[in-house]
Amino acid sequence: MKFGGTSVADPEKILRAAERAVRARKEGSDVVVVVSAPGEMTDELIALAQRVSQEPDAREMDVLLATGEQMSIALFAMACRSLGCPAVSLTGPQAGIHADDRHTRSRILEIRPQKIFSELRAGRICVVAGFQAVNPNSDVTTLGRGGSDLSAVALAAVLRASGCEIFTDVKGVYTADPRIVPDARKIASLSYEEMLELAGAGAQVMQARSIDLAHRYGVRIHVRSAFHPVAGTWIEKAEEKRMEDATVSSLALDKGEVRLTLVEVPDKPGIAARVLTELAKKEIAVDMIVQSAPTQAGVNDISLMTPRATSEAARATLEALARRIGAKRVDITEQVAKVTVVGTGFRRHAGIAAKMFGTLADAGINIHMITTSDLKLCCIVDARHAESALRALHKAFKLGRR
Amino acid sequence: MKFGGTSVADPEKILRAAERAVRARKEGSDVVVVVSAPGEMTDELIALAQRVSQEPDAREMDVLLATGEQMSIALFAMACRSLGCPAVSLTGPQAGIHADDRHTRSRILEIRPQKIFSELRAGRICVVAGFQAVNPNSDVTTLGRGGSDLSAVALAAVLRASGCEIFTDVKGVYTADPRIVPDARKIASLSYEEMLELAGAGAQVMQARSIDLAHRYGVRIHVRSAFHPVAGTWIEKAEEKRMEDATVSSLALDKGEVRLTLVEVPDKPGIAARVLTELAKKEIAVDMIVQSAPTQAGVNDISLMTPRATSEAARATLEALARRIGAKRVDITEQVAKVTVVGTGFRRHAGIAAKMFGTLADAGINIHMITTSDLKLCCIVDARHAESALRALHKAFKLGRR
Numbered sequence: 001m002k003f004g005g006t007s008v009a010d011p012e013k014i015l016r017a018a019e020r021a022v023r024a025r026k027e028g029s030d031v032v033v034v035v036s037a038p039g040e041m042t043d044e045l046i047a048l049a050q051r052v053s054q055e056p057d058a059r060e061m062d063v064l065l066a067t068g069e070q071m072s073i074a075l076f077a078m079a080c081r082s083l084g085c086p087a088v089s090l091t092g093p094q095a096g097i098h099a100d101d102r103h104t105r106s107r108i109l110e111i112r113p114q115k116i117f118s119e120l121r122a123g124r125i126c127v128v129a130g131f132q133a134v135n136p137n138s139d140v141t142t143l144g145r146g147g148s149d150l151s152a153v154a155l156a157a158v159l160r161a162s163g164c165e166i167f168t169d170v171k172g173v174y175t176a177d178p179r180i181v182p183d184a185r186k187i188a189s190l191s192y193e194e195m196l197e198l199a200g201a202g203a204q205v206m207q208a209r210s211i212d213l214a215h216r217y218g219v220r221i222h223v224r225s226a227f228h229p230v231a232g233t234w235i236e237k238a239e240e241k242r243m244e245d246a247t248v249s250s251l252a253l254d255k256g257e258v259r260l261t262l263v264e265v266p267d268k269p270g271i272a273a274r275v276l277t278e279l280a281k282k283e284i285a286v287d288m289i290v291q292s293a294p295t296q297a298g299v300n301d302i303s304l305m306t307p308r309a310t311s312e313a314a315r316a317t318l319e320a321l322a323r324r325i326g327a328k329r330v331d332i333t334e335q336v337a338k339v340t341v342v343g344t345g346f347r348r349h350a351g352i353a354a355k356m357f358g359t360l361a362d363a364g365i366n367i368h369m370i371t372t373s374d375l376k377l378c379c380i381v382d383a384r385h386a387e388s389a390l391r392a393l394h395k396a397f398k399l400g401r402r
Numbered sequence: 403m404k405f406g407g408t409s410v411a412d413p414e415k416i417l418r419a420a421e422r423a424v425r426a427r428k429e430g431s432d433v434v435v436v437v438s439a440p441g442e443m444t445d446e447l448i449a450l451a452q453r454v455s456q457e458p459d460a461r462e463m464d465v466l467l468a469t470g471e472q473m474s475i476a477l478f479a480m481a482c483r484s485l486g487c488p489a490v491s492l493t494g495p496q497a498g499i500h501a502d503d504r505h506t507r508s509r510i511l512e513i514r515p516q517k518i519f520s521e522l523r524a525g526r527i528c529v530v531a532g533f534q535a536v537n538p539n540s541d542v543t544t545l546g547r548g549g550s551d552l553s554a555v556a557l558a559a560v561l562r563a564s565g566c567e568i569f570t571d572v573k574g575v576y577t578a579d580p581r582i583v584p585d586a587r588k589i590a591s592l593s594y595e596e597m598l599e600l601a602g603a604g605a606q607v608m609q610a611r612s613i614d615l616a617h618r619y620g621v622r623i624h625v626r627s628a629f630h631p632v633a634g635t636w637i638e639k640a641e642e643k644r645m646e647d648a649t650v651s652s653l654a655l656d657k658g659e660v661r662l663t664l665v666e667v668p669d670k671p672g673i674a675a676r677v678l679t680e681l682a683k684k685e686i687a688v689d690m691i692v693q694s695a696p697t698q699a700g701v702n703d704i705s706l707m708t709p710r711a712t713s714e715a716a717r718a719t720l721e722a723l724a725r726r727i728g729a730k731r732v733d734i735t736e737q738v739a740k741v742t743v744v745g746t747g748f749r750r751h752a753g754i755a756a757k758m759f760g761t762l763a764d765a766g767i768n769i770h771m772i773t774t775s776d777l778k779l780c781c782i783v784d785a786r787h788a789e790s791a792l793r794a795l796h797k798a799f800k801l802g803r804r
Contacts, residue, residue: 010453011450011453011454012453014454015454018454045473048413048473048477049476049477049480051412051413051414052413052416052417052420052477052480052481052484053480053481053483053484054484055484056480056484057479057480057483059490059491060476060477060479060480060483060491061476061480063472063475063476063479063491063493064472064473064476064477064480066472067469067472067473067476070465070466070468070469070472071447071450071466071469073465074451074462074463074465074466074469075450075451075454075462075466077459077462077465078451078454078455078458078459078462078463078466079454079455081455081459081462082454082455082456082457082458088461089461089462089465091465094540138496
């Protein structure tokens, strides 16, 4: 059972979350809880660090950040005990989570679960600090963004848990963002592949890294509300019967990226690869890359999407490249949005893509870029059209409440 | 170098404290810093715990409390680095401080300083979390009140440091509290014995526990200001030449205790011992105990001083005892103060005691109880006379600025 920062933001919320864990224990399950730092604490600690140092040392940053989850585990274990159930807190190192020495963005190498097993055998709930681990130097290290989910999935894998419950402030995964599409429906079950595509398409529920790990180890994930005792969304292996169908599961919207275009690039083989290589060197993520057909003058345009946070670095890189390869200029378009349809069987059923493009055309929405795969269809549209595009597609694919 | 909570209360103060450590390092010393939790954090964490549990589990309380010092060490090490000096943070367990398993009030068993020595050899300042240690179960534990001073003194002993600097919000130890006695003077040097008596007499500077440890291991302590770069007070072995004199070093005032009197106790041998035994069973501290001479009716009064925090428990214990031994009643006097003269050679020089009692009599101040030893003279007076008693004695013993 993993509880995020909003679920452990104050003592009252911790007690409510602990009730869930205690109930599961009393119903007969062995329970391992993974908790994040309370509320906004991680951000506050980073702000403190920046007041003592312009470039805080990464090892010390991890020592600092690890205090957040350590507070949560202590309070959570106390709460379980005050509800009448034995419980013990374990830091990441105590829980046997070993990771590499890349401070602030370590990768899990191994989990040695002996301590957890012995505590479970003694009838205790184990309350484990997410996001943290011990590195080969015996120092505490952290796992980077989404690290608590990762801790939970990795523990579920090693402990062969029957499921990994991710408690969050939404009730599950929806067919579209309910704040934009009022009749969006909670999805009962999604395949790992679909959830991965949704994460890549901007859904905030879980990061691709944790879903990928769950997929590889076959961990069943249950994304559900920390505040309402209703079933959420299961993320699990796709069932066979669905594999032959073409189904649309969900829509996603992402306004966190910008479009960069290299204009009038001389049409030579290998240019797109060179663009990607230059950006990769700077650790700039590229989400979509589209090359137009060459004009009669022998030039074409190359457009790509990149996260807003790295857009300036990406522009500088592309401008330097443009001078070297003789491209005319680099354009940047900030006001764009990515609308994604996620499902399965799209390659075999061209009708899904046709319906997507037709629906947007009928709504008078211009499409700037398209990418397709068997599991998703992405369109880049003007940001001002994003919400209406989402609503039109949700209706066209009949995703609403039935 | 030990910095208390007020010296690391915010990033700016941490930077100022780090400057002191970096300067000492650059002047050629190997430096080990011990820090407390920032400001009021320990109290805030205890309040949080009490919101999730009426009786927070002691092991989990220690996991929670240890986060305070862990924050301080990370920020302090970052600050040293940002000032251009390599530094590394070490939790109590990482620093090799081993203690027993009495959670929230552990005693240090052993320090294994290998890690600290290797970091010092590498030229780094070691920033160690005070107040915390690892217990035989590999869990973090805390050392109780004054624990950070204790960590500092214990490390200084094991590392054979040339001194243990206790940085605090006062400039040193004074001949009396300067808020009450304006011409009080900072004392350059005090013996361990005198400092122990002062601590017992209510001086807030350091707890008896740490001074006692420093005494046993011959650790020279320098109590000094975290904010002003002036010399403070050294606490060290008494010099021979002073041992033969009778000197008054300092005065202390304590309003934190109350007086309890068992009235009209039948005069039998062993009653005072029985009083002390009953209170000790309940872990109630007794500071002074005075038995009056028996009256003609064969009864006498037994008075004792006990900390205000335990006065109700002490009263209940004494009332139960009064019924069993046939004492008339138990009186409690809240509005009392303990005035103590600390120095050396008092037994050999009765004039000191005579001057104390005479000075108070001249000032019209009634003395309720007296205890004497070679190192201190204590009088209990009405609380309303406390400050004037202190000023009169400070003048009589010529302790002011010369």
